[in-house]
Amino acid sequence: xxxxxxxxxxxxxxxxxxxxxxxxxxxxxxxxxxxxxxxxxxxxxxxxxxxxxxxxxxxxxxxxxxxxxxxxxxxxxxxxxxxxxxxxxxxxxxxxxxxxxxxxxxxxxxxxxxxxxxxxxxxxxxxxxxxxxxxxxxxxxxxxxxxxxxxxxxxxxxxxxxxxxxxxxxxxxxxxxxxxxxxxxxxxxxxxxxxxxxxxxxxxxxxxxxxxxxxxxxxxxxxxxxxxxxxxxxxxxxxxxxxxxxxxxxxxxxxxxxxxxxxxxxxxx
Numbered sequence: 001x002x003x004x005x006x007x008x009x010x011x012x013x014x015x016x017x018x019x020x021x022x023x024x025x026x027x028x029x030x031x032x033x034x035x036x037x038x039x040x041x042x043x044x045x046x047x048x049x050x051x052x053x054x055x056x057x058x059x060x061x062x063x064x065x066x067x068x069x070x071x072x073x074x075x076x077x078x079x080x081x082x083x084x085x086x087x088x089x090x091x092x093x094x095x096x097x098x099x100x101x102x103x104x105x106x107x108x109x110x111x112x113x114x115x116x117x118x119x120x121x122x123x124x125x126x127x128x129x130x131x132x133x134x135x136x137x138x139x140x141x142x143x144x145x146x147x148x149x150x151x152x153x154x155x156x157x158x159x160x161x162x163x164x165x166x167x168x169x170x171x172x173x174x175x176x177x178x179x180x181x182x183x184x185x186x187x188x189x190x191x192x193x194x195x196x197x198x199x200x201x202x203x204x205x206x207x208x209x210x211x212x213x214x215x216x217x218x219x220x221x222x223x224x225x226x227x228x229x230x231x232x233x234x235x236x237x238x239x240x241x242x243x244x245x246x247x248x249x250x251x252x253x254x255x256x257x258x259x260x261x262x263x264x265x266x267x268x269x
């Protein structure tokens with residue numbers, strides 16, 4: 001009985017330690033890299049083929065806390081804090097999705113990663129699309145969830161658009177004195193006027209792409225359908241019983257489905 005108990009205790013301790021990993025603040029795996037004039041914070045987990053995860057607006061490495069453990073069993077998982085978000089600081093006034101896509105390409109060069117699988121959530125999905133468009137050699141396969149091609153109510157549900165407009169108006173009323181206030185304004189303003197990707201431009205996304213959204217997403221289903229229809233090699237997955245947070249709401253299904261997409265050859269139906 002004691003011989004069986006020791007391995008069980010070891011497995012339990014491994015599971016508990018995995019649950020307690022401080023994703024987003026891990027001093028063991030977290031490092032800063034010089035990328036295009038900023039110090040970009042990044043955490044790396046696991047071994048194997050590279051998989052890069054890109055978080056959404058105002059997010060950080062910790063947004064993927066329900067996914068890193070799964071994917072790091074199969075891949076070398078690379079998760080940066082994007083420019084002006086998380087631990088990656090940028091005091092400049094300007095910010096764009098193109099700029100962040102270029103940051104990812106430069107980070108990959110710094111890490112000597114020629115190409116990678118990419119997961120992009122929300123604004124990270126926008127960054128992923130632009131990375132595939134502007135740096136096609138960097139992307140093996142792309143999985144995006146909750147991405148949008150342009151701002152406004154033709155792409156995003158009205159309540160979310162109105163909430164962002166209200167917050168931007170509040171930030172405009174008072175002087176932006178602190179770095180945090182200036183940063184929030186920059187991120188909120190960006191969402192009001194960007195991205196600006198045309199349907200025709202999506203033809204430049206040549207890698208196999210899994211286009212994902214929740215059935216109760218902030219992104220309108222017809223907009224997600226447009227993205228899918230205009231990428232040459234695309235699959236579409238609308239995740240049932242899910243909001244904009246597909247990779248958290250349905251983490252097991254998300255992890256398994258995206259892994260299968262990455263590991264199996266693409267074929268048209």
